[in-house]
Amino acid sequence: MEMQEATEVEASLRGQADIWKYMFGFANSMALKCAVELRIADIIHSHSPTDGASNSKPMITLSQLASSIAPSPDITYLTRIMRLLVRRNIFAIHHPSDGEEPFYGLTHSSRWLLHNAELSLAPMLVMENHPCLMAPCHYFGQCVKEGGPYAFKMAHGLEIWDYASQNAEFNKLFNDGMACTARVVMKAILTGYEHGFDGVGSLVDVGGGTGSAVAEIVKSYPNIKGFNFDLPHVVATAPVYHGVSHVGGDMFEGSIPNADAVFMKWIMHDWSDSDCIKILKNCRKAIPEKSGKIIIVDIVLEPNGEGILDDTRLVFDLLMIAHASGGRERTETEWKNILEEGGFPRYKVIKIPALASIVEAYPM
Numbered sequence: 001m002e003m004q005e006a007t008e009v010e011a012s013l014r015g016q017a018d019i020w021k022y023m024f025g026f027a028n029s030m031a032l033k034c035a036v037e038l039r040i041a042d043i044i045h046s047h048s049p050t051d052g053a054s055n056s057k058p059m060i061t062l063s064q065l066a067s068s069i070a071p072s073p074d075i076t077y078l079t080r081i082m083r084l085l086v087r088r089n090i091f092a093i094h095h096p097s098d099g100e101e102p103f104y105g106l107t108h109s110s111r112w113l114l115h116n117a118e119l120s121l122a123p124m125l126v127m128e129n130h131p132c133l134m135a136p137c138h139y140f141g142q143c144v145k146e147g148g149p150y151a152f153k154m155a156h157g158l159e160i161w162d163y164a165s166q167n168a169e170f171n172k173l174f175n176d177g178m179a180c181t182a183r184v185v186m187k188a189i190l191t192g193y194e195h196g197f198d199g200v201g202s203l204v205d206v207g208g209g210t211g212s213a214v215a216e217i218v219k220s221y222p223n224i225k226g227f228n229f230d231l232p233h234v235v236a237t238a239p240v241y242h243g244v245s246h247v248g249g250d251m252f253e254g255s256i257p258n259a260d261a262v263f264m265k266w267i268m269h270d271w272s273d274s275d276c277i278k279i280l281k282n283c284r285k286a287i288p289e290k291s292g293k294i295i296i297v298d299i300v301l302e303p304n305g306e307g308i309l310d311d312t313r314l315v316f317d318l319l320m321i322a323h324a325s326g327g328r329e330r331t332e333t334e335w336k337n338i339l340e341e342g343g344f345p346r347y348k349v350i351k352i353p354a355l356a357s358i359v360e361a362y363p364m
Contacts, residue, residue, distance in 0.1 A: 031084050032113070033129045036122045040082075041113040043068045044091070044106055061101045119184050127177030128319075132156065132163070132170055136322040143321060151322045160323055179212075185265065185354050186216050189297060192352030196295065196360070197221045202259040204229050206251050206283065207267040214263065215241035227257045251279050256286040265297040266356065272326035273338050280342025284363050296359040299329040300349055309355050316355065335359055 035041065047060040062082065066073045082104065086093045090113075092105040112121045127133065136151035143151055152160045164171040197203070197217060204227040205214035211228035218226040218241070225245075228238060232248030249255030252275070256262070262283045268276050283294050299313045317329040330338075332349060339347050344361035351357050 028084075028088060029125075029129050031081050031088075032090065032125055034081055035085060035090070035110075036113055036115075036125055038069050039115060040065065040069075040091070041106060041110045042115055044104060044110075045114055060104055062104065063101065065104060119187060120180055121184070123173075123176040123180040124178075127173050130170070130173060133323065137318075140318070140321060150325045153325075159325060182213060182265070185297060185356055186213055188352040188354035188356075189265075189358070190216065190220050192354070193295075193350060193358055196350070196358070197224060197261075200224055200261045203227070203261050203263055204247075204257050204259040204286065205263045205265070206256055206279070207264060209234060210238040211235075211241055211244050211246060213265055215244050217263070218243040225259075227259060229256055251282060254282045254285060256282050258286050260288065260292060262287055262292075262294040263297075264294070267298075268296060268338075269298050269320060269329055270324045270327040272328075273334075275326065276338045277342045280339065280344060284343040287363065289363055292363055294344060294361045296361065297356050298359065299355060300335060300357040300359065301329050301331045303331065313355060 043065055044060050047064065062075065062079060065082075066075045066078055069078070082091060082093075085091050086104075088109075089107055090109045092107050094103045094105065096102070111117065112119070113125070114120055115122050133152075135155040139151040139154040142154060148154075150159075152158075152163070156163055158166070160174075164174050197220075200221070201223065202225040203214060203217060205211070205217075206229050208214050208228040208230055210230075211226075214226040214228050218224050222243065224243070226241070226243050227245050227247055228235060228241075229247045229249060229251070230238075231250065235246040235248045238246045247257050249257075251267075264279075264283075268279070271279065280294070284292075287293065299316055301313055301317065302310050303314065313329060320327040320329060335349075336347065339345075339359075339361050343363055346364070347359055347361035349357050349359055
């Protein structure tokens with residue numbers, strides 16, 4: 001009986017600890033945001049050796065870090081913030097055996113916070129922790145009770161696109177965040193989608209914005225004739241890319257250019273099932289009946305999955321409640337259903353080293 005009671009006490013304590021942890025989860029994001037704003041990872045990186053073998057070793061003391069942040073920083077605050085970030089394995093700490101001041105270094109995590117790295121999540125982190133994007137999360141309960149407009153509009157009275165068009169600072173923040181994640185995903189596609197573009201003579205990127213994604217694909221596969229398809233006012237500002245033609249139109253109105261394959265990156269999750277089916281039907285008209293395919297880059301949820309990024313994918317689904325009108329992340333079964341109704345009875349899911357997967361679907 002005593003052992004059973006001890007087990008119950010421990011289970012209750014663990015349950016309490018979980019609630020405390022999730023209750024104050026925002027403190028982790030704020031500490032990360034602080035590190036990005038102070039450019040802590042960049043400062044440490046600038047003090048690191050340039051040779052790859054020693055690059056991960058701690059190379060800067062807290063005093064050196066503090067002096068690089070500001071003329072007279074509060075080193076006590078910095079110590080406490082770094083202590084938590086070390087505990088979270090964002091930064092590494094090395095204690096010299098002679099008892100001198102410890103050194104701090106980068107980890108595989110903090111390298112994603114470097115501002116000038118080819119691949120960085122720093123702009124996305126600052127964007128997602130902006131008060132404008134955090135406020136809608138307070139409306140989840142109201143969304144459940146009432147439905148209606150999505151949480152961003154409840155919080156701000158405008159849809160996110162209208163809000164961005166009226167607020168230049170937020171618009172830049174949003175665009176920078178989207179651009180950095182696009183680079184991360186495109187890198188994963190070009191390395192993880194082996195032979196996926198082989199045999200494709202022409203490719204249309206539906207909802208391709210200003211064309212950077214299809215331009216990257218054409219750069220890696222010069223034999224492909226690329227089309228960047230988006231709303232007329234979007235493509236009007238698109239830069240010139242070798243091998244890419246910009247075409248204005250509306251994916252809901254069936255004006256998608258004909259091509260061997262359709263590419264859509266992080267488009268479908270913005271829309272409801274019925275809207276996605278409309279888009280898919282229009283995509284089907286644009287590709288050959290027998291040899292055509294559609295390449296969808298989006299999250300495939302595994303609610304009970306234990307993969308490295310599965311928890312984050314579930315969080316992304318809640319972000320769609322907060323920020324997207326009718327959008328959602330989908331399980332494989334949900335993808336199968338909309339693909340079939342949209343005219344794509346065959347498909348396969350291809351995992352890449354990113355949050356998103358590739359859903360490759362065929363009209364026959």
